[in-house]
Every structure is written in structure tokens, then in C-alpha cells.
Amino acid sequence: MVERIRKAAVLGAGTMGSRIAAHLANAGVPCLLLDVPSEADSHAGRNSIAAKALKGLHKSRPPAFFTTETADLIEIGNFDDDLERVHEADWVIEAVVENFEVKRTLLAKVDQHRKKGSLVSSNTSGLPIGALAEGYSEDFRKHWLGTHFFNPPRHMRLVELIQGPETKPEVVNFVSDFCDRRLGKVLVYSHDRPNFIANRIFLFTVMHTVRTMLEQGLSVEEVDALTGPLIGRPRMATFRLADFTGIDVCLFIAETLHRLVPEDEKRDVYDPPDFLRQMVAEGMAGDKAGRGFYTRAKGGSRRNRLVLDLQSMDYREPRQPKWPVLELAQNIDDAGDRIRFLVRSDDPAGRFLWATISELLLYTAARIPEITDDIVSVDTTMKAGFNWRLGIFETWDLIGVEDSVARMKKEKKSIPPLVQKVLGSREKSFYTKRKGKPYFFDLGSGRFKSIEERSGKLSLLSIRRSKGVVESNESASLLDLADGVACVEFHSKANSLDAEVSSMLEKAMAKVESRYDGLVIGNEGGNFCVGANLMMLLDLSRRGNWEQIDRAVRQIQGLFRSLGSSKKPTVAAVFHRTLAGGCELAMHCNRVQAAAESYMGLVEVGAGLIPAAGGCTQLLRRYTEGLGTNDNLIPPTRAVFEKIGLAKVSSSAAEAQQWRFLRPVDAVTMNRDRLIADAKQVVLNLAAAGYEPSLQGEVLVGGSPVFAALQLDLYLANEAGYISDYDRHVGRKLAHVLSGGPLSQASLVSEDYLLGLEREAFLSLCGEKRTQQRMEHILKTGKPLRN
Numbered sequence: 001m002v003e004r005i006r007k008a009a010v011l012g013a014g015t016m017g018s019r020i021a022a023h024l025a026n027a028g029v030p031c032l033l034l035d036v037p038s039e040a041d042s043h044a045g046r047n048s049i050a051a052k053a054l055k056g057l058h059k060s061r062p063p064a065f066f067t068t069e070t071a072d073l074i075e076i077g078n079f080d081d082d083l084e085r086v087h088e089a090d091w092v093i094e095a096v097v098e099n100f101e102v103k104r105t106l107l108a109k110v111d112q113h114r115k116k117g118s119l120v121s122s123n124t125s126g127l128p129i130g131a132l133a134e135g136y137s138e139d140f141r142k143h144w145l146g147t148h149f150f151n152p153p154r155h156m157r158l159v160e161l162i163q164g165p166e167t168k169p170e171v172v173n174f175v176s177d178f179c180d181r182r183l184g185k186v187l188v189y190s191h192d193r194p195n196f197i198a199n200r201i202f203l204f205t206v207m208h209t210v211r212t213m214l215e216q217g218l219s220v221e222e223v224d225a226l227t228g229p230l231i232g233r234p235r236m237a238t239f240r241l242a243d244f245t246g247i248d249v250c251l252f253i254a255e256t257l258h259r260l261v262p263e264d265e266k267r268d269v270y271d272p273p274d275f276l277r278q279m280v281a282e283g284m285a286g287d288k289a290g291r292g293f294y295t296r297a298k299g300g301s302r303r304n305r306l307v308l309d310l311q312s313m314d315y316r317e318p319r320q321p322k323w324p325v326l327e328l329a330q331n332i333d334d335a336g337d338r339i340r341f342l343v344r345s346d347d348p349a350g351r352f353l354w355a356t357i358s359e360l361l362l363y364t365a366a367r368i369p370e371i372t373d374d375i376v377s378v379d380t381t382m383k384a385g386f387n388w389r390l391g392i393f394e395t396w397d398l399i400g401v402e403d404s405v406a407r408m409k410k411e412k413k414s415i416p417p418l419v420q421k422v423l424g425s426r427e428k429s430f431y432t433k434r435k436g437k438p439y440f441f442d443l444g445s446g447r448f449k450s451i452e453e454r455s456g457k458l459s460l461l462s463i464r465r466s467k468g469v470v471e472s473n474e475s476a477s478l479l480d481l482a483d484g485v486a487c488v489e490f491h492s493k494a495n496s497l498d499a500e501v502s503s504m505l506e507k508a509m510a511k512v513e514s515r516y517d518g519l520v521i522g523n524e525g526g527n528f529c530v531g532a533n534l535m536m537l538l539d540l541s542r543r544g545n546w547e548q549i550d551r552a553v554r555q556i557q558g559l560f561r562s563l564g565s566s567k568k569p570t571v572a573a574v575f576h577r578t579l580a581g582g583c584e585l586a587m588h589c590n591r592v593q594a595a596a597e598s599y600m601g602l603v604e605v606g607a608g609l610i611p612a613a614g615g616c617t618q619l620l621r622r623y624t625e626g627l628g629t630n631d632n633l634i635p636p637t638r639a640v641f642e643k644i645g646l647a648k649v650s651s652s653a654a655e656a657q658q659w660r661f662l663r664p665v666d667a668v669t670m671n672r673d674r675l676i677a678d679a680k681q682v683v684l685n686l687a688a689a690g691y692e693p694s695l696q697g698e699v700l701v702g703g704s705p706v707f708a709a710l711q712l713d714l715y716l717a718n719e720a721g722y723i724s725d726y727d728r729h730v731g732r733k734l735a736h737v738l739s740g741g742p743l744s745q746a747s748l749v750s751e752d753y754l755l756g757l758e759r760e761a762f763l764s765l766c767g768e769k770r771t772q773q774r775m776e777h778i779l780k781t782g783k784p785l786r787n
Contacts, residue, residue, distance in 0.1 A: 001117045001119075001143065001168065001170060001171060001174065002090040002091070002117055002118060002119060002174075004090070005029055005090045005091050005178060005182070006029075006030075006090050007029065007030045007031070007032070007088055007089050007090060008021075008024050008029050008030070008031045008032070008089050008090065008091045008092070008093065009031065009032040009033075009034065009085070009086045009088070009089035009091075009092045009093070010024070010031060010032070010033050010034070010093045010095055011034050011035075011079070011083075011086075011092065011093065011094045011095060011096060011106060011110070012034075012035060012094065012095035012096035012097070012123075013033050013034070013035035013049055013050040013052075013053035013054075013076070014035075014053070014095065014096075014097070015151060016095050016123055016149065016151055016153070017033070017035075017053075017093075017095030017096070017123070018033060018050075018053040018054065018056070018057055018064075019057070019060070019064050019151065019152050019153045019154065020093060020095060020123065020149055020153050021033045021074055022057050022064035022065055022070070022071075022074070022153070022154065023064070023153045023154045023183060024073075024183070025065065025070045025071065025073035025074050026065060026066045026070055026154060026596070026652075026654075027182045027183050027184075027670060028073070028182075029073070029182070030073045030074075030075070031073060031074050031075070032074075032075050032076075032077060032082070032085055032086070032088065032089060033050050033053065033054065033074050033075065033076050033077070034050060034076070034077045034078055034079055034082055034083065035049040035050045035053065035078060035079065036049060036078060036079055036080075037049075037078035037079065037080045037081065038078075043081060046078050046080070046081060047076050047077055047078050049078070050076035050077060050078065051076055053076075054071065054074060054076055057071065058071065060152070062152060062154070062155055062651075063154075063651050063652075064152065064154055066596065066651070066652035066653070066654035066655060067652065067654045067655050067658060070654070079106070079109075083109055083110070083113060084113045085113075086110055086113050086114050086118075087113050087114060087115045087118075088115075089114070089115075089118060090118055090119065091118065091119040091120075091121070091175075092110055092114060092118060092119070092120045092121075093121050093122075093123060093147065094106060094107060094110070094120070094121070094122045094123065095122075095123040098124060098125065098126075098127065098252075100127055100131075100132070103122060103124070103127065103132055104132060107120070107122075107132065107133070107136065108136065110140075111136045111137055111140045114140070116139050117139070117143065118143065119143050119145075119171060119174075119175060120140060120143055120144050121144070121145050121146060121147040121175070122146050122147070123146075123147060123148060123149055124146060124148065125148055125195065125196070125198070125199050125253070126194055126195030126196060126199050126200075126253065126256065126257075128192055128194070129144070129145065129146040129162045129163070129164050129192045130164045130165045130192050132144075133164050138166075141164060141165075141166040141167075142166050142167065142168045142171070143167070143168065143171050144164050144166075144167060145161060145162060145163045145164060145167050145171060145172060145175065146160065146161065146162030146163075146164075146190075146192070146196070147159055147160075147161060147162075147175065147179070148160035148162070148190075148196060148198065150198075150385050155597070156384075156385065157184065157185055157186045157384045158185065158186050158188065158198070158380075158381060158384040158385035159179050159183075159185040159186070159187055159188075160188055160189075160190045160196050160197060160198055160381070160385075161175065161176060161179075161187055161188070161189050161190070162189075162190050162191070162192050162196055163189075163192075164192070165192075172189075180454060180671055181456075181670065181671060181674070182670055183670060183671075184596055184597075184669075184670035184671040184672070185671070186380060186384040186673070188372070188377040188380050188381050188384075189372060189373075189377060190371060190372050190377070191369075191370065191371055191372055191373075193370055193371050194256070194257055194260040194261055195253065195256075195257055195260075196371065197371050197372050197377060197378060197381045198381050198385045198386075199253055199257075200257070200367065200371055201360075201363075201364055201367070201371075201378065201381070201382070201392070202382075202385075202386060203250070203253055203254055203257060203270065204266065204269060204270070204360065204363055204364075205356075205360055206238060206242065206250065207254055207269045207270055207272070208266075208269050208356060208359050208360065208363075209223060209227060209238050209356050210238075210273060210276075211269060211273070212352060212355045212356050213352075214273065214310075215355075216348065216351065216352055216355070218348070218352060219307070219309070219310075219319070220239050220293050220294075220307050220308055220309075220310065221307050221318040221319065221320070221321075222321045222348075223237070223238055223239065223352075224237035224238055224239050224240060225237070225320065225321050225326070226321075226349055226352060226353060227356075230326070230329060230330075230338065230342070231335065231338070231339050231342070231353065231357075232335035232336075232338075232339070232388060232389035232390050233386070233387070233388050233389070234386070234387045234388075239292075239293035239294070240293070240294065242286060242292065242293060243286035243287045243292035243293055243294055244286065244287055245286065246285055246286045246287075246288060247276065247279055247280055247284065247285050247286045247292050247293075248280045248285045248286075250276070251272055251276050251277065251280050254270045254271075254272045254276075255270075255272060257270045258270035258271050258272075265366065265414075266359075266363055275310055275313070278313070279292065279308075284308075291315075292308070293307065293308050294306065294307055294308070295308075295315050305318065306318070321348075321349070323347055323348060323349045324347075325342065325345045325347050325349050325350060326349060328341070329341055329342055335389050335390055336390060336394075336395070336398035337398075339353075339357070339390075339395060339398065339399065340398055340399050340400070343357055343358075343399060357395070357399075358404065358407075358408060358411075358413070360392060361392060361395070361396050361399075361404070362408065362413060362414070362415070362416060362419075364378060364392045364393075365393075365416040365418045365419050366416040366418075368416075368418050368443055369443060369444065373443075373444060374440065374442060374443075374449075375391075375392075375393040375418075375430055375440055375441065376440050376451060378391065378392055378393065379391020379392060379393050379394055393430040393431070393440075394430075394431065396430060397429045397430050397431055401419070401422060401423065401428055401429055401430070402423065402428055405419060405423060417443070418441075418443045421441070421443065421446055422441050425441060425448070427441075427448070429441075432448055433465070434448075434450075435466075436462070436465030436466045436467070437450055437451075437462070437465070437466075438450070438451045439451065454673075456674055456677055457673050457674055457677055458481065458674075458676045458677035458680060459524070459676075460479060460487065460489055460522070460523065460524050460676060461524060463479050463480070463481065463487075464477070464479065468480045468481070468482075470486070470511070471504070471507060472504075473500045473503065473504060474492070474500055475490065475491065475492035475498050475500035475501045475504070476488055476489060476490050476491065476492065476500060476501045476503075476504035476505070477489045477491065477504070478504060478507065478508045478511065481520065481676075481680050483517075483680070483684060484516050484517035484518070484684075484687070485516060485517060485518055485519070485520060485680045485683050485684065486508060486511065486512050486515075486516045486518075486519050486520070487519070487520040487521070487522060487676070487680075488504055488505055488508045488519065488520075488521045488522075489522065489523045489524075490523045490525070490529060491523065491525065492533075493533075494526075494527065494530050495523060495525050495526075495527055495528065495529045495530065495582070496529065496530060496531060496532060496533045496534075496581075497529060497531060497532045497533065497556070497581045497582070497585070498532075498533040498536065499552075502555060502556060502559055505521075505559055505563075506559060509559075509562055509563070509566060512566070512568050512570075513566070513567055513568060516568060517568060517569075517683065517684070517687040518568045518569040518570065518571065518683035518684070518686060518687050518691070519566070519568065519569070519570045519571070519683070520571050520572075520573055520676065520679045520680055520683060521563075521570065521571070521572045521573065521585065521589065522572070522573030522574075522675065522676050522679055524676075526576065526577075527575070527576040527577035527578070527579075527582075528572075528573075528574040528575050528576060528577065528578040528582050528586075528598075529577075529578060529579070529581065529582025529585065530577050530579045530580065530582060531579050531580025531581040531582055531583075531603075531604075532556075532580065532581045534607060534775055534778060534779055535779055537549070537766070537775065538772060538775040538776060538779065540766075541766040541767065541771075541772055541775070542772060544767070546763060546766075546767070549763060549766055550759065550763055553612050553613070553759050553762060553763070554759065556581070556613045557612070557613055557614055557755050557758075557759070560584060560585055560588040560613050560614050561588065561614065561751070563585070563588045563589050563590075564588045564589065564590060564693070564694075564696065565693050565695070566590070566693060567693060568687070568691070569590045569591065569682075569683050569686035569687060569691045570589045570590050570591075571589060571590065571591045571592070571593055571679045571680075571682045571683050571686075572585060572586040572589040572591075572592045572593070572679075573592075573593050573594075573595075573675045573676055573678075573679035574586050574592055574593075574594045574595065574598050574600065575594070575595035575597065575598055575672050575675060576595070576597060576598065576599060577599050577649075578594075578598055578599065578600045578601075579599075579600070579601055579602075579603050579649065580601075580602060580603050580604050580611065580615075581613050583600050583601060583602055583615060583661060584602070584611060584613040584614055584615040584618070585613075586600070586661075587614070587615065587618040587619070587661065588614060588618065590686065590691075590693075590694075591665065591666055591667070591682050591686065592662055592663075592666040592667075593666070593667050593668075593669060593675060593678050593679035593682050594653040594656065594662055594666060594667070594668050594669070595653065595668075595669050595670075595672040595675050596652060596653050596654070596668055596669065596670045596672075597652065597653070597672065598650070598652065598653040598656055599649050599650055599651065599652075599656075600649065600650045600653075600656040600659075600661040600662070601643070601647060601648055601649035601650060601661070602615045602616075602619065602643065602644045602647070602661075603647040603649060604644075604647075605644065605645055605646075605647050605727075605730055605731075605734070606647050606774070606778065606784035607771070607774050607775045607778055607784070608726070608730055608765055608768065608770060608771030608772075608773075608774035608775065609730075609762055609765050609766070609771060609775075610644065610730065610733055610734045610737065610758065610761050610762060610765065611644060611758065612758040612759055612761070612762035613758075614751075614755060614758070615644070615758075616640075616644065616734070616737050616738060616754065616757075616758050617699060617751055617754040617755060617758065619640050619643065619644065619660060619661070620637065620640050620699060620701070620738055620754070621696070621699045622660040622663070623636040623637070623639055623640050623660060624636050624637070624699065624700040624701075625700075627700055628700075629700070629745070629746040629747065629748070630746075631746075633700065633701070633702035633705075633706055633746055634702065634705070634706055634709045637701075637702050637706045637710070637738050637739065638709065638710065638713070640738055641710055641713070641731075641734065641735060641738055643659055644734060644738075645730075645731050645734055647784070653668045654668065667682065696751065698748040698749060698750055698751070699748070699749055699750075699751060699754055700746065700747075700748055701738070701739060701740030701743065701746065701747060701748075701749055701754070702739050702740065702746050703739060703740055703743035703744055703745045703746050703747060704739070704743065704744050704745070705745070705746075706735075706738070706739040706740075706746075707735055707736065707739035710731075710735035710738070710739065711732065711735060714728045714731045714732060714735070715728075724786050724787065726770045726787055727786070729768075730765065730771075733761040733764065733765060734761070736757065736761065737754070737757045737758055737761050740753075740754070740757075741753075741757050770787050773785060773787055774787065
């Protein structure tokens with residue numbers, strides 16, 4: 001068996017195959033992407049299908065590649081001319097059309113050309129893994145398995161692993177570890193049953209939802225209002241997601257499942273209603289056809305949609321449901337509390353949700369151990385594969401197992417063995433905690449088993465549960481990660497920087513200096529940090545409290561500088577949105593350990609401001625370092641000006657490194673679940689290497705020649721209509737700072753000098769009415785205002 005993946009081959013350049021290849025390239029793995037040949041004389045012409053797919057990857061949204069250069073790791077070819085090249089690959093991934101015989105024919109050829117010990121897998125979403133490999137060589141069968149990626153593979157973290165009857169255990173372990181560490185995936189292990197875990201459960205959810213809608217007389221938009229964020233599921237809910245996926249795809253999977261599970265007690269649920277077949281027959285296949293359950297009104301925007309009326313099969317204006325219970329539910333912040341409230345209400349919304357959720361609970365419980373051995377795999381699948389906030393068994397615990405089962409029995413519903421055994425336990429729940437550690441009920445043993453973390457992962461939640469909190473306030477906590485490493489965890493609203501976060505950072509720095517070997521700054525929220533508390537700043541600005549704003553800015557400047565000059569190493573563990581003050585904080589730390597999906601930027605201009613916590617100074621230093629006063633400083637300063645003035649946000653950690661928000665010495669973690677552990681290890685490595693703080697010297701600025709060039713850029717952009725008059729005004733303030741203020745020529749200036757310019761510009765902009773309007777608009781809408 002291969003010991004590492006030096007090269008991969010992906011067979012099939014469709015949506016999934018091409019994007020799997022792109023993500024392998026993101027992980028630094030060279031990849032051969034093949035598809036059927038076109039009718040052409042030249043080899044390049046015969047590769048046109050794969051070439052078109054590669055070109056499409058550059059345009060895909062969300063982006064498939066970490067950087068544009070990543071695509072250089074992909075070679076293209078075709079099955080007729082290049083299939084024998086699979087012998088170069090350590091891992092061959094089949095991702096052609098979901099047709100059993102087509103896959104079998106291609107895999108037979110792969111068996112002839114692959115090298116012994118190489119891995120072979122199928123990206124099938126539900127075809128039998130064992131049957132696909134029947135009759136092939138013994139070495140093929142021992143290195144064969146199913147690897148079901150989710151679309152888009154870069155952003156959807158789940159991979160279902162399905163082993164064949166002869167797959168070697170070490171193959172499963174190797175692929176699992178590679179997908180985890182190198183591809184950043186969450187792994188679940190499915191049995192070789194039709195549609196595995198994900199599509200088996202999800203299709204039941206969709207098809208039963210459709211049946212219940214018809215039985216209870218609800219509309220498409222009413223169902224989407226009930227099955228989205230209201231119950232902790234994505235905004236696409238049911239029918240918008242069906243349009244996105246493809247109604248023809250949903251119909252195909254449902255019909256296939258209906259045929260393949262004759263013993264399933266709920267098999268009839270998979271039998272599609274006539275209107276679904278009619279929609280596909282009439283070309284109403286969803287987004288790719290321009291019409292499905294929704295269509296865009298003529299001349300309308302993406303938001304101006306019409307909805308399908310299932311009675312007339314014509315499109316009409318959507319009608320928002322006006323059930324009073326929905327307004328009450330919106331005031332309940334916790335998703336679990338909200339679901340519990342809704343399923344107990346006796347109105348159309350409550351009756352619909354109880355009917356759909358209760359059947360989903362029962363059906364899923366009855367699938368254990370058919371589709372997988374444990375409930376954790378099911379819940380992980382729904383959360384990582386479909387972005388549900390709560391797993392199915394987590395939801396059941398929150399609703400209340402005893403009470404809900406009593407209600408189900410009154411409705412004459414059959415209770416699966418798993419649920420009966422859970423009710424026979426002392427806890428009467430699917431999950432429990434013992435000494436702060438999470439446990440799940442295991443059907444096979446009839447006992448609770450601990451939920452074990454994969455090695456190399458560190459959970460801050462587990463640290464808190466195991467009494468690892470050293471100190472805490474409303475916005476931040478200081479945790480002990482053991483081995484001499486401390487961690488400051490933000491838990492303010494949106495992980496914003498407020499007074500209590502600053503206070504905790506100051507206390508942490510003092511404690512680390514005396515008691516620890518180093519500090520990690522990280523959290524497990526939705527984003528690392530989106531910047532300062534804008535509401536507080538707007539309030540102070542409106543009241544003209546300039547002294548307090550000045551004091552706060554000086555404090556945060558000093559605090560961030562202390563992170564870089566600390567006697568003990570500081571490491572920021574950043575991920576997702578790391579914006580404004582969050583980006584500035586990270587740039588001041590000795591090192592950054594960034595999740596691959598880190599979106600970094602200094603975006604203050606969107607609020608009519610400029611970075612004032614050292615962001616201008618730090619980024620300018622990184623672009624002019626190594627240059628002298630006789631060098632042309634316009635290009636590097638313009639690069640900084642564009643990053644800040646256009647509020648550019650990186651689409652990945654790799655791009656953040658190109659843009660110098662991250663340094664070459666900063667590292668990237670592909671799997672965010674490993675981020676805190678990796679950051680901790682960086683602290684330990686720095687400490688073991690005899691860490692000494694590096695004193696940052698003066699910063700090179702360009703003076704009036706650079707200021708004049710930036711002024712001209714602003715004038716031309718304003719004249720062309722690209723920026724507003726006020727954008728130009730804010731840009732002049734930024735240009736003043738980046739050029740070094742009132743200097744006539746290129747000079748080396750102190751960090752204190754530049755921080756003073758940042759602070760002066762920031763305070764003056766806070767006093768501008770149009771800046772205050774921008775801050776207010778962002779707080780209300782989450783979007784910048786161009787005034």
C-alpha cells in the first residue's frame with residue numbers, strides 16, 4: 001500500500017470530479033483530471049471537456065481554488081489517450097456519471113493500468129461499493145473503497161467512507177487520516193447500503209416533507225419558511241435546496257432508493273409524487289434550467305423570485321405565512337428551545353413540524369445499525385454534510401425522549417429497538433456527560449460510550465468542561481491548555497473586540513509572562529474576530545466623546561504591540577472571518593496558525609474609517625521591508641493602499657499569505673478541528689527553540705511623491721465613477737497615513753509616529769456625519785453604505 005499521496009488521478013471532469021481535483025490541488029497534491037475524449041484530431045482538442053471544466057473552476061463561486069496558481073497542479077487528459085497514466089497515481093478517484101455499468105466499465109480499465117498498492121475509490125453517492133469491484137484483481141479489491149465527497153468539496157467538510165468486503169483496514173485508516181489532515185475533512189463511516197447515511201436520511205427528510213405538505217395543504221414557500229433557519233437548518237430550506245441540487249437528481253435518487261430498499265418499512269415515502277415527474281418532464285429541473293420550485297421574475301434580481309403553485313403548476317408571487325407562532329418562535333434564540341416550542345404548538349406550523357420531525361426521528365433510529373453503527377455518525381453527517389446546526393439525535397434529546405415517545409405511542413407509531421433501549425437506560429437520552437466528557441448510547445453494547453477525539457485535536461469546549469478555565473468575564477476567558485500553554489478565548493457577540501476582551505488580553509499577558517511558556521489566542525465560534533464593537537464606537541462618536549475614543553485606540557494599539565514584544569511567544573489561531581481589528585491582532589502576534597478557510601482583511605473603510613490598531617503600519621512594513629529610501633516606493637505602497645482602500649478580503653489563508661496579511665513563517669491548518677492543537681504546538685516549538693522577542697525597527701515610508709501618486713489614483717477612480725466623493729475623502733486620509741504624513745521625501749519613521757497618524761485619521765473620521773451613517777448602515781444591514 002502507498003505510504004503517502006504524491007499524485008492523484010480523478011476520472012470524470014463534471015461538477016464533482018473537477019472540484020475534487022481542485023481541492024486535492026489546494027492540499028498541494030498534483031492531480032491528473034480525465035474525461036471522455038472529444039471528436040478532434042489533436043490531443044489538446046480531444047481534451048476539450050476536461051479543459052472546459054478546468055476553465056470553469058477559475059470562475060466558480062464560491063472559489064474552488066485557494067489561489068489562481070493552485071490550478072497549475074492539475075493536468076488534463078482523456079480516457080482514450082491518457083487512462084494508462086493512472087499508473088502514476090497513488091490514489092485514483094472515480095467520479096463519472098452515477099451509472100453502475102458505466103462505472104464498472106471504466107474501473108475494469110483502471111484495474112489494468114493502476115500500479116499495485118495504489119488506492120482506488122468511487123465518489124458514488126449511493127451505488128453498492130462491494131458490487132462495483134466484483135471480479136477485479138485481488139489487489140484492486142483490497143485497496144478499494146467509497147469516498148463520497150460533498151459539493152462543493154472545498155467548502156463542504158463531510159466525506160463518507162464506505163469499505164468493500166475485502167478492503168484492508170489499513171487502507172481505511174490511511175484514507176481517513178489523509179482526508180482529515182490534508183483535505184480538512186470530517187469523516188463518517190457508512191455501511192455499504194443504498195445511498196449510505198447522507199442521501200438515505202436526507203432524501204427521506206425531503207420526500208416525507210413533500211408528502212406532509214400535500215396532506216396538510218401547505219404551499220412551497222410555507223414549507224421553506226418552516227424548514228430553514230427556524231429549526232436550525234440552512235436558508236435554502238427544502239425547495240430552494242432542491243432547485244440548487246437539481247430536481248431531476250432528487251427524482252433519480254428517490255426512484256433508485258424506492259427500487260433498492262424493498263424491505264424498508266417506509267419505502268413508499270421514496271415513491272415520488274406525480275408533480276415531481278411532471279416537473280422534470282417539462283424541463284423544470286431547478287436552477288440549472290432557470291425554473292423549478294422557484295423562478296426569477298422577468299427582469300428581476302435573484303431575490304425577486306416567483307414560486308410554483310402546485311395546484312395550478314403556474315408561478316405566482318410568494319405569500320409569506322402569517323402564523324402567530326412564528327413570531328413567538330423568532331424571539332427564542334436557542335435552536336433547540338425553538339424546535340421544542342414549535343413541535344408542541346397546536347397550529348399549522350406546529351402540526352407540520354411535529355409530523356415531519358417525529359417521523360424523521362423514528363426513521364433514523366430504525367436505520368441503526370443498518371446504515372452505520374452509531375448515532376454520532378448520523379448526527380455528524382447532518383451537521384457537516386448539510387449544515388444543520390443540530391444532529392437528529394441531538395434534536396431528539398432537546399425535544400425530550402420520554403415525552404415525545406409517549407406522544408408517538410398515542411399516535412400508534414412503532415418505536416425502534418434503539419429508542420426502547422435508550423428509554424431503559426438511567427439517562428433516558430441519546431447523549432450524556434460524565435465528568436465533563438460527552439458520551440453516546442451505543443446500540444451494540446447497550447451502554448454509553450465516550451465520544452473520542454481523533455488524535456491531534458484539542459477542543460476548547462472540553463477544556464472548559466474539564467475545569468480548565470483560569471479566569472473569565474462576559475466577553476473572554478483565559479484557559480489552561482496544559483503543557484505550559486495558555487489560551488485567550490473570545491466569546492463576545494460576533495467575537496468582537498470590546499473593553500472586556502481587551503481586559504482579558506491584558507490579564508493574560510501578565511499571567512503568561514510569569515506562569516506560562518506562551519499564549520494561544522483562538523476560539524470555536526463562527527469567526528475568529530470581525531473587529532471592534534461598532535455599536536459602542538458609533539455611540540461615542542455621536543456623543544462627541546473624543547477623549548474616550550482616543551483613550552480606547554491608544555489602549556488597543558499598546559495592547560497589540562505588547563503581543564509582538566512579549567517575552568513569551570504569542571500565536572493567533574485564526575479562521576473564517578478575521579477582519580479589521582481581528583486581522584490587526586493576528587498581524588501583531590509572533591506567529592499565526594491559520595485555518596485554510598481564513599478570510600482576512602482590513603475592511604474599516606466600509607465603515608468610513610481606516611485601520612487604527614497598527615494595521616496600516618504592519619502591512620506597510622511587510623511591503624517595504626528590505627527596500628531603501630532610493631527605491632521606488634510607489635508600487636509597494638499602492639499595493640497596501642489597494643488592500644486597505646478597497647477593503648479586500650482574502651478568499652483563503654493561502655491568498656492571505658500572498659497579500660502579506662500572513663507572513664511566510666505563518667502556517668496553515670487544513671482541518672479547522674486541529675487548529676487549536678496546531679497553534680499550541682507552535683507555542684511549544686518556539687519556547688523549546690529558545691524564543692526571544694524580535695524588536696521591530698523603523699518603517700520605510702515614501703513621503704510626498706507617494707502621496708501625490710495615491711492622490712492621482714483617487715482622482716481618476718472618482719472621475720470614472722468607481723468611488724464616491726466620500727470614498728475619495730476617506731482614501732485621502734489613508735494615503736496621508738501610508739505616505740508618512742507631511743514628509744517631503746522617503747524616510748524611515750518610528751512605529752510610534754505611524755500609529756499617531758493612524759489614530760489622528762481615525763478620530764477625525766469618527767467625527768464625520770457620513771462615517772457615522774456608514775457605521776449605522778452596517779449595524780442595521782451588515783453591508784457597507786456608499787454615501
